[in-house]
Amino acid sequence: MVTATAREVAGATPDPELPPLTIADLGILRSVEHEGDTVVATITPTYSGCPALREIGVDLRRRLAAAGFARVEVRTRLAPPWTSDWITAEGRRKLAETGIAAPHAAPDGSGERGPVPLTLLASRPAVACPMCGSARTVRTAEFGATACKALYRCDECREPFEYVKEI
Amino acid sequence: MSHDDNPYDLLADEHGEDHRWAFGTGFTDPLAGVDTAVPAGVDAAGLAAYCLMLADDALIYSHRLQQWVTRLPELEEETAVANIALDLLGQARLLLARAAAADPSLGADEDRLAFFRDEPQFRNVRLVERADADFAELVARLFVFATWRLALFERLRASADPVLAAIAGRAVSELAYHRDYAAQWVVRLGDGTDVSRDRMRQGLAAVWPLTEELFTRHPVEEALGRVAADPAAVRAEADLVLDTVLSTAGLERPSAGPLGRVSGRTGRDGVHTEDLGYVLAELQSVARAHPDATW
Numbered sequence: 001m002v003t004a005t006a007r008e009v010a011g012a013t014p015d016p017e018l019p020p021l022t023i024a025d026l027g028i029l030r031s032v033e034h035e036g037d038t039v040v041a042t043i044t045p046t047y048s049g050c051p052a053l054r055e056i057g058v059d060l061r062r063r064l065a066a067a068g069f070a071r072v073e074v075r076t077r078l079a080p081p082w083t084s085d086w087i088t089a090e091g092r093r094k095l096a097e098t099g100i101a102a103p104h105a106a107p108d109g110s111g112e113r114g115p116v117p118l119t120l121l122a123s124r125p126a127v128a129c130p131m132c133g134s135a136r137t138v139r140t141a142e143f144g145a146t147a148c149k150a151l152y153r154c155d156e157c158r159e160p161f162e163y164v165k166e167i
Numbered sequence: 168m169s170h171d172d173n174p175y176d177l178l179a180d181e182h183g184e185d186h187r188w189a190f191g192t193g194f195t196d197p198l199a200g201v202d203t204a205v206p207a208g209v210d211a212a213g214l215a216a217y218c219l220m221l222a223d224d225a226l227i228y229s230h231r232l233q234q235w236v237t238r239l240p241e242l243e244e245e246t247a248v249a250n251i252a253l254d255l256l257g258q259a260r261l262l263l264a265r266a267a268a269a270d271p272s273l274g275a276d277e278d279r280l281a282f283f284r285d286e287p288q289f290r291n292v293r294l295v296e297r298a299d300a301d302f303a304e305l306v307a308r309l310f311v312f313a314t315w316r317l318a319l320f321e322r323l324r325a326s327a328d329p330v331l332a333a334i335a336g337r338a339v340s341e342l343a344y345h346r347d348y349a350a351q352w353v354v355r356l357g358d359g360t361d362v363s364r365d366r367m368r369q370g371l372a373a374v375w376p377l378t379e380e381l382f383t384r385h386p387v388e389e390a391l392g393r394v395a396a397d398p399a400a401v402r403a404e405a406d407l408v409l410d411t412v413l414s415t416a417g418l419e420r421p422s423a424g425p426l427g428r429v430s431g432r433t434g435r436d437g438v439h440t441e442d443l444g445y446v447l448a449e450l451q452s453v454a455r456a457h458p459d460a461t462w
Contacts, residue, residue, distance in 0.1 A: 042200070045257075045337070047253075047254060047257060047337070047341060048254055048257030048258045048260075048261060048334070048337050048338055048341060049253040049254050049255070049256050049257025049258070049260075050257065051253070053197075054195055057195065057199075073200070074199070074200070075199065075200025075201075076197065076198065076199050076200045076201055077200070077201070078198075078201060078261075078330070078333035078334060078336070078337060079329070079332065079333035079336055080336065081333070081336045081337040081340070082337070106340075114321075115318070115321055115404055116317060116321060116339060116340075116343045118346070118347065118350060118408055118411060118412070119343075119347050120347065120350045120351060120354065120411075120412060120415065140243065141243035141246060141247065142247060142344065142347070142348055143243075143246045143247035143249075143250040143251070143344075143348070144246060145246065146250075147250050147253060147254060151243070151246075165344070167340045167341075167344075
């Protein structure tokens with residue numbers, strides 16, 4: 001009962017770069033457990049240089065403390081690496097609502113060991129426009145305003161939009 | 168946005184009202200909560216030395232890429248290069264923290280390693296030291312660097328050190344994006360106008376003498392066995408990628424021979440080109456002028 005509450009409080013922490021989504025929606029929050037009188041929240045960074053990780057840790061501690069959990073520890077877990085496949089159905093729904101296209105399935109299973117193929121000549125699946133649903137979209141930049149997003153433009157409704165990259 | 172939802176206020180609150188982010192303050196250990204015990208049978212000092220090599224490649228190159236920001240030809244290139252530099256800085260932080268945790272005799276943390284080592288203590292390859300002459304040279308250097316580093320890190324996912332394997336597991340998909348970004352530009356410039364093709368050729372010619380060093384096995388790597396990835400063993404895979412992209416771009420592999428060694432030593436031994444000093448002067452000056460400063 002108490003564990004569920006701690007998990008609910010931790011899971012409601014918003015992502016600093018995508019505030020409509022929580023860290024549970026994004027799959028960043030891996031577990032919330034009680035170890036003695038300490039609540040241990042474990043998070044996995046999305047990218048090596050993700051600048052939001054520290055803010056997430058601070059916010060997690062503050063929210064859990066406010067909910068009455070006196071002792072809180074935030075741990076980092078690096079393996080397996082975060083993948084955009086961990087974004088929940090709820091997370092994908094919120095992305096679409098925000099006008100951001102949700103990622104396709106990640107190309108490379110996190111446990112794979114083989115060489116990563118060069119995508120230079122490969123055609124990639126179309127990204128549907130989150131505004132009008134058209135598949136007539138073009139990528140305008142592989143790297144957007146944050147590490148996790150690319151920039152697209154819809155040729156149907158002419159709107160630019162962001163796409164969470166599959167990783 | 169309420170006060171409580173503003174991340175900057177939250178960070179300021181954590182340190183009291185008068186503190187703001189600064190060197191040496193407010194950066195949490197990127198390996199917090201990770202089990203950093205060195206596995207039995209692994210030489211801790213060797214592991215730390217190896218992590219420093221991989222960290223310094225990323226740290227120095229990230230700085231050179233950061234110097235491009237506000238100078239790039241298009242806004243899209245600004246965001247791309249800034250993001251690539253950020254990924255590499257993140258990799259450098261994790262690897263520096265891994266080195267510091269593996270070998271406490273270094274007496275250092277991530278910040279001390281980045282800001283208070285001198286030039287001969289840096290172990291990066293010389294490829295990452297020089298400022299690019301133009302955008303084509305940036306593309307050439309990034310293409311070679313990302314192709315090589317990706318091939319190494321693919322193998323490091325199976326490292327006998329689980330922390331290094333986890334860092335590599337994260338970095339591989341980042342490096343795949345870096346390589347693809349550079350490869351697309353090699354093709355666009357090489358298969359573009361006479362001017363862009365000439366520039367691309369010159370860029371490749373400028374960085375090619377520094378590629379031999381990337382694939383040369385160092386004694387630190389040799390001694391580590393399954394902890395390290397053998398750079399000589401990734402050459403065939405990297406060559407295949409380099410040649411595929413160059414031929415798609417209609418470009419020839421440059422014929423220039425490797426840059427000379429100094430008494431057999433290179434960047435991995437702490438022997439650098441004069442360019443590294445300029446990077447370190449900029450990278451380290453604030454930290455050294457105000458050691459342990461907070462404000």
